[in-house]
Amino acid sequence: xxxxxxxxxxxxxxxxxxxxxxxxxxxxxxxxxxxxxxxxxxxxxxxxxxxxxxxxxxxxxxxxxxxxxxxxxxxxxxxxxxxxxxxxxxxxxxxxxxxxxxxxxxxxxxxxxxxxxxxxxxxxxxxxxxxxxxxxxxxxxxxxxxxxxxxxxxxxxxxxxxxxxxxxxxxxxxxxxxxxxxxxxxxxxxxxxxxxxxxxxxxxxxxxxxxxxxxxxxxxxxxxxxxxxxxxxxxxxxxxxxxxxxxxxxxxxxxxxxxxxxxxxxxxxxxxxxxxxxxxxxxxxxxxxxxxxxxxxxxxxxxxxxxxxxxxxxxxxxxxxxxxxxxxxxx
Amino acid sequence: xxxxxxxxxxxxxxxxxxxxxxxxxxxxxxxxxxxxxxxxxxxxxxxxxxxxxxxxxxxxxxxxxxxxxxxxxxxxxxxxxxxxxxxxxxxxxxxxxxxxxxxxxxxxxxxxxxxxxxxxxxxxxxxxxxxxxxxxxxxxxxxxxxxxxxxxxxxxxxxxxxxxxxxxxxxxxxxxxxxxxxxxxxxxxxxxxxxxxxxxxxxxxxxxxxxxxxxxxxxxxxxxxxxxxxxxxxxxxxxxxxxxxxxxxxxxxxxxxxxxxxxxxxxxxxxxxxxxxxxxxxxxxxxxxxxxxxxxxxxxxxxxxxxxxxxxxxxxxxxxxxxxxxxxxxxxxxxxxxxxxxxxxxxxxxxxxxx
Numbered sequence: 001x002x003x004x005x006x007x008x009x010x011x012x013x014x015x016x017x018x019x020x021x022x023x024x025x026x027x028x029x030x031x032x033x034x035x036x037x038x039x040x041x042x043x044x045x046x047x048x049x050x051x052x053x054x055x056x057x058x059x060x061x062x063x064x065x066x067x068x069x070x071x072x073x074x075x076x077x078x079x080x081x082x083x084x085x086x087x088x089x090x091x092x093x094x095x096x097x098x099x100x101x102x103x104x105x106x107x108x109x110x111x112x113x114x115x116x117x118x119x120x121x122x123x124x125x126x127x128x129x130x131x132x133x134x135x136x137x138x139x140x141x142x143x144x145x146x147x148x149x150x151x152x153x154x155x156x157x158x159x160x161x162x163x164x165x166x167x168x169x170x171x172x173x174x175x176x177x178x179x180x181x182x183x184x185x186x187x188x189x190x191x192x193x194x195x196x197x198x199x200x201x202x203x204x205x206x207x208x209x210x211x212x213x214x215x216x217x218x219x220x221x222x223x224x225x226x227x228x229x230x231x232x233x234x235x236x237x238x239x240x241x242x243x244x245x246x247x248x249x250x251x252x253x254x255x256x257x258x259x260x261x262x263x264x265x266x267x268x269x270x271x272x273x274x275x276x277x278x279x280x281x282x283x284x285x286x287x288x289x290x291x292x293x294x295x296x297x298x299x300x301x302x303x304x305x306x307x308x309x310x311x312x313x314x315x316x317x318x319x320x321x322x323x324x325x326x327x328x329x330x331x
Numbered sequence: 332x333x334x335x336x337x338x339x340x341x342x343x344x345x346x347x348x349x350x351x352x353x354x355x356x357x358x359x360x361x362x363x364x365x366x367x368x369x370x371x372x373x374x375x376x377x378x379x380x381x382x383x384x385x386x387x388x389x390x391x392x393x394x395x396x397x398x399x400x401x402x403x404x405x406x407x408x409x410x411x412x413x414x415x416x417x418x419x420x421x422x423x424x425x426x427x428x429x430x431x432x433x434x435x436x437x438x439x440x441x442x443x444x445x446x447x448x449x450x451x452x453x454x455x456x457x458x459x460x461x462x463x464x465x466x467x468x469x470x471x472x473x474x475x476x477x478x479x480x481x482x483x484x485x486x487x488x489x490x491x492x493x494x495x496x497x498x499x500x501x502x503x504x505x506x507x508x509x510x511x512x513x514x515x516x517x518x519x520x521x522x523x524x525x526x527x528x529x530x531x532x533x534x535x536x537x538x539x540x541x542x543x544x545x546x547x548x549x550x551x552x553x554x555x556x557x558x559x560x561x562x563x564x565x566x567x568x569x570x571x572x573x574x575x576x577x578x579x580x581x582x583x584x585x586x587x588x589x590x591x592x593x594x595x596x597x598x599x600x601x602x603x604x605x606x607x608x609x610x611x612x613x614x615x616x617x618x619x620x621x622x623x624x625x626x627x628x629x630x631x632x633x634x635x636x637x638x639x640x641x642x643x644x645x646x647x648x649x650x651x652x653x654x655x656x657x658x659x660x661x662x663x664x665x666x667x668x669x670x671x672x673x674x675x676x677x678x679x680x681x682x683x684x685x686x
Contacts, residue, residue, distance in 0.1 A: 037528050046551060048554045050580035051553075054550030054554070054576050054579060055551075057548060058543065078568035154380075155386065156382070156383065156667075157666065157667070157668065158571075158594050158666075158669050168575075215476075244546060244572040245543040245570070246574075247543070247567060248382075248542065249382075253543075254544070291553055295551035296551045298532050298555065300533065328395075
């Protein structure tokens with residue numbers, strides 16, 4: 001990350017905007033291809049169609065939470081309320097309808113309302129009260145888990161048949177969750193890159209002071225990052241509820257680290273600024289395939305963890321390598 | 332003669348009535364043998380009370396206590412997964428003057444110092460299910476463990492019955508290295524010979540008992556192994572979301588040896604027709620472990636007769652092949668997260684889990 005801050009970002013921004021997007025994209029693609037080749041050589045079963053269709057929904061989930069985290073990271077923040085937010089969406093969409101399809105849409109709306117409220121709370125705490133985002137979102141995460149316990153008592157509930165079909169089903173041979181992830185990616189890419197609001201959002205992330213000097217409403221843009229992020233967590237939660245059929249009340253816990261990992265792997269600076277939604281989503285596929293690879297190699301659990309760590313290091317290493325090459329070229 | 336007969340008849344009927352009445356009186360006042368005459372108070376201390384299994388267990392414990400009129404007061408505390416709180420709960424209960432404590436020591440040996448100090452102060456303390464280390468009579472009054480090895484043996488015997496010629500076994504358990512999974516494996520290996528090949532990495536496929544991770548693990552294992560004949564899992568309900576992966580990959584769900592749960596039973600009923608290899612065998616999930624622990628605590632505190640069992644052995648519960656001891660159970664009108672094997676009535680369990 002230090003590489004990011006020492007690079008003359010201003011120069012990049014003027015001259016090499018397209019180059020930069022290509023670079024992060026190419027890096028992730030390169031890492032993914034290397035991984036896929038490794039899969040073909042060492043664990044061919046992990047790239048069989050059956051294995052892919054089984055694991056793609058989980059890649060889609062990581063991609064969706066990654067997109068939410070991306071927006072917050074772009075504003076130089078961190079959203080640690082993700083586990084609570086996803087778990088709450090899971091709990092609301094399973095406990096409220098109690099396996100009654102007719103109540104599903106109400107449950108989803110209710111989940112959305114909860115998540116929006118928390119998003120606004122996060123946004124107000126960080127942008128208006130200037131609280132550190134990590135502190136503020138840890139607090140709201142506790143609040144979210146309190147709600148999770150109040151609603152469920154920590155007890156899992158079986159999802160409705162309709163939701164299981166929507167989230168866990170397949171259309172044209174692809175898991176439905178993948179379509180949701182693709183839709184979310186298209187939406188974020190378009191909004192960020194092709195709309196005035198999106199361009200301002202990125203500019204404010206790069207330099208809030210400059211944004212303020214330009215007369216932009218910096219605080220409201222920062223606040224909205226947390227609100228939009230919650231929408232994605234809500235979507236992810238509802239999808240998990242459908243995919244796993246009998247989710248636990250703490251299903252969001254295991255998603256926090258991957259959400260940050262894919263944002264970093266996707267090439268977005270933790271200091272804020274430019275975001276790379278497509279690379280983030282590809283990184284989600286990379287990360288998920290990596291764990292499938294480790295599972296399929298058939299080595300002890302300790303070795304699985306080491307393989308994952310090494311491959312993650314490799315992914316980030318490739319990125320840094322290309323980055324320093326670029327710096328040499330420009331200087 | 333007639334009069335004598337009448338007298339005899341009268342005498343017999345009076346005697347019968349007396350016996351019947353006496354019997355009824357006895358039945359009414361019947362207390363279990365483990366419930367002695369001495370008055371005492373009892374507390375149930377949970378390390379973590381936040382899931383349906385624990386809620387059913389807690390309700391079972393309470394029901395057992397209520398069978399003994401000598402227990403004048405019953406209290407409950409939930410450590411909420413916080414070891415510090417669980418320790419202070421134990422010490423707090425003892426300080427309040429509770430005579431007998433039954434403890435689910437989730438944190439394991441970390442709980443031992445608190446348990447020992449309470450025992451040394453002269454209280455009856457019975458940890459159960461999770462091993463806390465220490466010795467009976469030195470650190471606590473009695474430890475009521477659960478024989479997970481016995482579960483493994485029970486599963487192994489069933490597998491031998493349905494796959495007499497051997498086959499590929501996939502064994503999945505919770506977090507890496509958890510002692511429950513290792514004990515179960517010991518039991519399985521004691522029954523199954525080399526003709527049964529464990530296709531998972533040793534000692535078991537790690538799932539953390541998380542349904543999402545279980546689904547990923549199963550996906551990888553199905554793709555890797557062309558043939559899985561039987562799955563062994565120590566938490567059946569977590570498989571409900573994962574088993575359809577077989578259907579998605581164009582295979583029949585294989586035989587399954589696991590622990591029971593309402594959602595799993597219903598899943599079997601919905602899917603066994605379209606999956607010819609899907610045979611289901613379950614052992615009771617062990618909510619009743621707490622009953623034995625409470626019985627011991629009450630017996631020691633009230634001067635009752637000590638129960639014969641020293642360790643809880645989960646009985647076989649459902650078998651879709653023989654229908655013995657039970658056919659597969661499903662109550663669609665009740666929540667999925669209850670356990671039909673528990674001695675607590677299903678309706679009461681639904682109440683306990685708040686649905």
